[in-house]
Amino acid sequence: MAKATIDDVAALAGVSMKTVSRVVNKEPNVRASTRDKVQAAIDELNYRPSQSARSLAANRxxxxxxxxxxxxxxxxxxxxxxxxxxxxxxxxxxxxxxxxxxxxxxxxxxxxxxxxxxxxxxxxxxxxxxxxxxxxxxxxxxxxxxxxxxxxxxxxxxxxxxNDQEAAYDMTCRLIELGHQRIGFIIGHPDHRAVTQRYAGYVAAFKENDLALDKTLVVQGYNSFDSGRECAEQLLSLAERPSAIFASNDDMAAGVIIEAHHRGIAMPAELSVAGFDDTPVAHQIYPSLTTVRQPxxxxxxxxxxxxxxxxxxxxxxxxxxxxxxxxxxxxxxxxxx
Amino acid sequence: MAKATIDDVAALAGVSMKTVSRVVNKEPNVRASTRDKVQAAIDELNYRPSQSARSLAANRxxxxxxxxxxxxxxxxxxxxxxxxxxxxxxxxxxxxxxxxxxxxxxxxxxxxxxxxxxxxxxxxxxxxxxxxxxxxxxxxxxxxxxxxxxxxxxxxxxxxxxNDQEAAYDMTCRLIELGHQRIGFIIGHPDHRAVTQRYAGYVAAFKENDLALDKTLVVQGYNSFDSGRECAEQLLSLAERPSAIFASNDDMAAGVIIEAHHRGIAMPAELSVAGFDDTPVAHQIYPSLTTVRQPxxxxxxxxxxxxxxxxxxxxxxxxxxxxxxxxxxxxxxxxxx
DNA sequence: AAACCGGCTGACAGCGCTGTCAGTTTGTTT
DNA sequence: AAACAAACTGACAGCGCTGTCAGCCGGTTT
The missing domain is CATH 3.40.50.2300 (Response regulator)
Known part of the structure; x- marks a missing residue:
């Protein structure tokens, strides 16, 4: 059985090619009985409009x-x-x-x-x-x-x-609410939007809670696992190290967790870690990662x-x-x- | 500037439409000088062949x-x-x-x-x-x-x-070589090819090394992280538990690692874990996962x-x-x- | 010199649809 | 019942390419 074309359908249904086209494209102004007749013909011939032909004719x-x-x-x-x-x-x-x-x-x-x-x-x-x-x-x-x-x-x-900023704000507030005062923040890759927004949320939360923001706790990351780990090295080497670290994405947060493991730091007892994105890794690492899910x-x-x-x-x-x-x-x- | 068509190019180059088509499609039998002439016209007009037109005409x-x-x-x-x-x-x-x-x-x-x-x-x-x-x-x-x-x-x-079987064989041999005798195996989802092949490699390695295969160490998983964890629960609850677990994929291996963490089992000292696939999670978990990378x-x-x-x-x-x-x-x- | 061949080129007929526009039917109004 | 609008339908001309086939040209071969 050769491939049916719109002409075949039109002939079988006893209508014009154009009417078949109307039915196929669900255009208005086709009588219900005509529509049914055409649909029956389409079904019988198992007609499928040619994508390239309609693209060419319709110019899309x-x-x-x-x-x-x-x-x-x-x-x-x-x-x-x-x-x-x-x-x-x-x-x-x-x-x-x-x-x-x-x-x-x-x-x-x-x-x-x-x-x-x-x-x-x-x-x-x-x-x-x-x-x-x-x-x-x-x-x-x-x-x-x-x-x-x-x-x-x-x-x-x-x-x-x-609403990244709002989410980062909420997350930071939540950490503060848990009792954290020294909360490290790992900024994301400068090329990514997340950066400004998420960092702004973090800053806003400190302001809102009347807490001073310690700039030594804010470090620049580049969104990768490795960069997260490097940032963690920096933060966890501080004389007075943070009790929580909020990374701008999960990959970096995973890096923080690995680094903490290697230093024998217990989580969350000695260090809380939060990420952003809810990537698959978030619930496949130990401890599973508190994070923000974007839809x-x-x-x-x-x-x-x-x-x-x-x-x-x-x-x-x-x-x-x-x-x-x-x-x-x-x-x-x-x-x- | 309206979009140039093949006719425009043909006119500018002083050749037929068909010859332009030949040049565009890199067909043979076009004189070099003609080809250059046409190419110049194409460049000048910034001509791009219409995908739908060629699809329709060429029927692909x-x-x-x-x-x-x-x-x-x-x-x-x-x-x-x-x-x-x-x-x-x-x-x-x-x-x-x-x-x-x-x-x-x-x-x-x-x-x-x-x-x-x-x-x-x-x-x-x-x-x-x-x-x-x-x-x-x-x-x-x-x-x-x-x-x-x-x-x-x-x-x-x-x-x-x-060559999954060969890889699974090699991995199992490697574990044996490290000194493991009781090696648990988590079979993959029955619907996936990996299953038969990878399991066969595991079995072959035992045979080759003249080791008896303890069937209680072989459990059925379903490729997910959760199923890996369930299988680990089973294997790690055995009276004489395995010193190594080889999971048919990384997600399940990640599940094994989490379960071991929760039981306070040190890795790799008390338990070696191997996976298959080298998914991103493999090097983002602690300890990072020994695995097999497919190209x-x-x-x-x-x-x-x-x-x-x-x-x-x-x-x-x-x-x-x-x-x-x-x-x-x-x-x-x-x-x- | 006629016949032939291979490389090269162009004329032309579609490919199977959709947009336009005119024509026909139906329903509604006066 | 005539007049009119609205709903419906069809004829037709492309969309911009490629495949086919015929024709041309110069160089061999007989």
Whole structure:
């Protein structure tokens, strides 16, 4: 049995090609009886519209592109899952496109993706969300896109964001509430949005609780496990060492925990550790890590939703969304002493 | 500047549309001077061929599909990266398609992907590689595909495989060499290929070393962290408990380590633990995990290569590849006692 | 000199859809 | 019952490429 085309369906249903097209695309203004007749023909022939033909005729690919550069595997997977779910429901596919943000041909590469008509729109994840040259190029080329967790969002580009600052504030308050006064903080990679926001939350919590902030307890990390470990070495070598360390992400927090193990420091009795992100490692280490969970999949889903709205030409009134994080208290935190 | 089409390029270069097509597709039989002329025109107009137009005309999508069901995030990412790398070089894109293998519409869904012409071929990862209904359906529909790490590979379908048995054998021998006699083994999920192979390697090592195999030390796990922990509870509660535990994957090994921590068992002094896969967690836990690294990205790249060969119609003489694993010794293993 | 061959090039007919627009039917109003 | 709007349907012209096939050209071969 050869592959059925729209003509075959039209002939069988006794209608025009165009009417079949209307039914397939769920367009309005088709009489219910006609619709049924066509649907029956579609089912009988097991008709599947050719993706390339409709792309060519409609001048869109029904594919969205997901751009990312090297965040953690679990982050990427969560984003993919969330995005895919929403894409599918809308009949869209997702093309993944990892890329190095320092590659000099990244702009050309991404623009080619669009100009070749491979994708109708793009989702940018950190740190690409904050790559101004890229963002500007997309704006100039009038490419529809949505950014996940951008640091800056002053312009009119749609984005999806979390309340990182609030979450970091809450976490810090919780540590203070447990009785901690000397709370170390490991700042994240300067290129990532998390940095400013999360650190600001930490600072705000100290202010709110009328506690003095000891700058020697604040160190700069780079988001990796190894950098977390190095920061921990620094913090745990202090004469008066902190009773808690709050790392800007889980990988660094895992580094802190390893370093504490190696120094024979009991957790949480002698040291509480908190992370951010709830990566898989968080509950696979000992002690399991108190952390903040971002609704990553949901954010990605939301981003796709905003993007699809753009594509439909419905100019989104407020092209942005803020989503909430949740603190997960596990074994790595407790009362000091 | 409107988007240039192949006609624009042809006009500018003073050749026919078809000749431009030849240059773009790197077809032979174009005089060098003509080729240069056309290339100049392409560059001048910044021409990018329309993906949908060529798909429609050539009746292929230049897209490969990657099918997977829920292996770990890091595994999926590695597969994606390896596959993408090779795809790109060949001018192909990769469509990711996670799917639940117990969904009753999975066959229809996957076949639709092909029948709609969204993809030209498929890569199956475990456990989908071993889903006979799916494999059979693809064979029946004459869909080109390659399987990663299938358990069975008696038929003519191309596949890419690792020498799991050999690696498990080597690891077990290494533990024996360190002085371990009572080595617990946690079998993986029955649906995953790893199971048979890895367990067989363990058994073979005992045989080879003339050691009796104590069946009470072999327990059935299900690949998850939690199941690893449950298995550890069982093994560590034995009157005469093992001095080493070899888990069929890292997640389960991580579960073993947590359980040992909770029981205050020192590692590796009182218990050596080995895993399989070298997932990110392996070096983020304490003690860091001795494990086996599979060349996942390379396998995926190889799979794409085999798939592209199929698509080109070059019937692959030996449509398969075996790739080697490597043992990584870290802190979690050592001499017993 | 005729016949031939291989490398090179172009004319043309689609690929299977969707957008446009005009035409036909149906339901509603006066 | 005529007039009109609204709902519905179809004819047709592409979308921008590739495959087929025929034709051309220069260099061999007979």
């Amino acid at each position: 690919s029904y594919v969205l592109g997901l751009l990312y550069d090297n965040p953690s595997a679990s982050y990427v997977i969560d984003v993919q899952d969330g995005a895919l779910e929403t894409c599918r429901r809308a009949g869209y596919d997702l093309l993944i496109h990892p890329c190095k943000r320092d590659a000099d041909d990244i702009l050309a590469e991404v623009l080619a993706l669009v100009r070749q008509g491979r994708v109708d729109g793009l989702i940018l994840t950190p740190p690409l969300s904050d790559m101004t040259t890229l963002v500007q190029a997309l704006v100039d080329a009038a490419v529809p896109f949505v950014r996940l967790s951008p640091t800056e969002h002053t312009d009119a580009c749609p984005y999806v964001q979390t 990553i999949a949901e954010m990605a889903a939301k981003a796709v939703e905003l993007l699809l709205k753009q594509l439909k030409g419905k100019s989104v009134q407020m092209p942005a969304a803020i989503m909430s994080c949740r603190i997960l208290e596990r074994e790595s935190t407790g009362k000091p002493g | 999508s230049y897209v490969l599909g990657l099918l997977y069901d829920n292996p770990s995030a890091s595994y999926v990412i590695d597969v994606q990266d390896g596959a993408l790398e090779t795809c790109r070089r060949a001018g192909y894109d990769l469509l990711i398609h996670p799917c639940k293998r117990d969904a009753d519409d999975i066959l229809a869904e996957v076949l639709a992907l092909v029948r709609q012409g969204r993809v030209d071929g498929l890569i199956l990862t475990p456990p989908l590689s071993d889903m006979t209904t799916l494999v059979q359906a693809l064979v029946d529909a004459a869909v080109p595909f390659v399987r990663l790490s299938p358990t069975e590979h008696t038929d003519a379908c191309p596949y890419v495989q690792t 996942i990205a390379e396998m995926a790249a190889k799979a794409v290569e085999l798939l592209l060969k199929q698509l080109k119609g070059k019937s692959v003489q030996m449509p398969a590849a075996i790739m080697s694993c490597r043992i990584l010794e870290r802190e979690s293993t050592g001499k017993p006692g």
